[in-house]
Each structure stands twice: as C-alpha cells, then as structure tokens.
Amino acid sequence: MLKIEDLTVSYDGKTLAIDNINTEIKQGEFVGIIGSSGSGKSTLLKSINLLVKPLSGKVYIDDVDITKLNNSQLRNIRRQIGFVFQDYNLIEKSTVIDNVLIGRLGYKSSLKSFFGLFNDEDYESASNALKQVGLSKKMFERAEELSGGQKQRVAIAKTLCQEPKIILADEPVSSLDIATSQSIMDYFKVINDEKNITIMINLHDVNLAKKYCHRIIALKNGKILYDGEVGDLRDELLKELYSQE
Numbered sequence: 001m002l003k004i005e006d007l008t009v010s011y012d013g014k015t016l017a018i019d020n021i022n023t024e025i026k027q028g029e030f031v032g033i034i035g036s037s038g039s040g041k042s043t044l045l046k047s048i049n050l051l052v053k054p055l056s057g058k059v060y061i062d063d064v065d066i067t068k069l070n071n072s073q074l075r076n077i078r079r080q081i082g083f084v085f086q087d088y089n090l091i092e093k094s095t096v097i098d099n100v101l102i103g104r105l106g107y108k109s110s111l112k113s114f115f116g117l118f119n120d121e122d123y124e125s126a127s128n129a130l131k132q133v134g135l136s137k138k139m140f141e142r143a144e145e146l147s148g149g150q151k152q153r154v155a156i157a158k159t160l161c162q163e164p165k166i167i168l169a170d171e172p173v174s175s176l177d178i179a180t181s182q183s184i185m186d187y188f189k190v191i192n193d194e195k196n197i198t199i200m201i202n203l204h205d206v207n208l209a210k211k212y213c214h215r216i217i218a219l220k221n222g223k224i225l226y227d228g229e230v231g232d233l234r235d236e237l238l239k240e241l242y243s244q245e
C-alpha cells in the first residue's frame, strides 16, 4: 500500500536528513521506526504525507505517486493518512468531541469546513472513535482538562474519524510515563488488529518497539540500517544504531 523509492530529503539543500531510502509497506503492517536523535525518523514520517517535501524520490500510496499530485488531489489522498504527533496537536480550549470532529474535515467542502458544519454521520463517527479509545464519558470536557495519555487518545480518535488506511505516529508516547505509554501502544495494537490499519510509529524506546511492532526500520544518519522482522533484530545492530559514530 506504501512504497518509498529513492527518497532523499534535505532541509538546507546540503545535508541529507533522509538519504536515498527505499522500502515497501503492506496494508495492515505494524512498523516501528527506531534510531538515535537526529537519525531522520520524524522526517521520514513527515515526508510520507508530504508535510516535508522531498528533494527527490517517490512516495506511492496504492500505486499513486503522491509527490506528483496537485493540492486538491493531495487533500483527497491525505484523508487516508492519519498523523499522530508527540504533543497531541489538539485545540486545548475546545471540547473533546469538537477536536475529534476535526478528523472529518477532509470529507467536507472548504465552505462547510470553514463553518464547522458537521452532520449526524460525522457525530456518530466521532462518538464511535471516542468509544474505541474509552473516552465516551469525556466527550464534552475541554481538551485542556485531560491528562497527557487521555489527550493522546483523543488525538488517536481524531485520526480514526478520518477513516485512514495508514496512521503515522511521530513519537506518540515520548511525553508519557511507562504505564500510560503501554496503554497508548495497546490502543494502536487493537486498531491495527481490528481495523487492519497500517501503523508506522517512531519510538525512542526500543523495548516498546520490540514488544508491539511486527517489523522494524532502523535509521542511522538518514539511511536504513535495518529493515525486517522484529525477531531478527540483533543486539550488535542496536549497539551500532545508537553508537555515536
């Protein structure tokens, strides 16, 4: 469902944040991306939905090279790609349900989305998404009143409302304690198992990656050092991955 071909990204036109990456992800895979700070994990995820524009290379979603799309075509394809951020990316003063409804905006005309016009179907979808993450009771509370873990569950519900084929999660548990991190990872696992949504998730914590992900992509200096089954990941490789040079 996702194919990345010769992808290279540079922020300054000189140093390469992503250096000629090639990989292919099938629908329903649960992929962990690991690597030390600055290895390119965020940049890789952000270039998959073109939040960051590549210098060269191609990103295919279901055989469509999205680097070639115009803005309106890109908007349509982005509905299929949910993105979960480390810092939740919620509107703090808005209610939980209003935050989740934002996930429906990709299905609205610009005018309707400007006025925030949602129909019964949108509310049903938002309410189901909140149920999935166990937050139905918090629907009318403001986002700012929630704990970090609850906020991240709202962010996940928002992406579920988008009905995505793939969820990209950029360090979604880095700000959370171990128990809360595990519970968020459990939600990702259930979503992956029950809805067959592909998950690509950046993780600092290798143990979490080993516990939850089927496949690991390990990055070093913008290049893939390892791409394979989690069970085949060797300690020597991890040592090399996190060594300074």
Ligand SMILES: Nc1ncnc2c1ncn2[C@@H]1O[C@H](COP(=O)(O)OP(=O)(O)OP(=O)(O)O)[C@@H](O)[C@H]1O
Residues within 6 Å of the ligand: 011, 012, 017, 035, 036, 037, 038, 039, 040, 041, 042, 043, 044
């Ligand atoms: N907005 C930006 N402008 C300029 N350079 C950037 C920008 N974002 C990232 N970089 C650089 O690109 C490289 C890859 O950064 P990236 O954030 O993708 O790594 P990362 O593995 O996600 O790191 P971390 O684990 O610390 O979040 C780094 O050298 C970083 O300094």
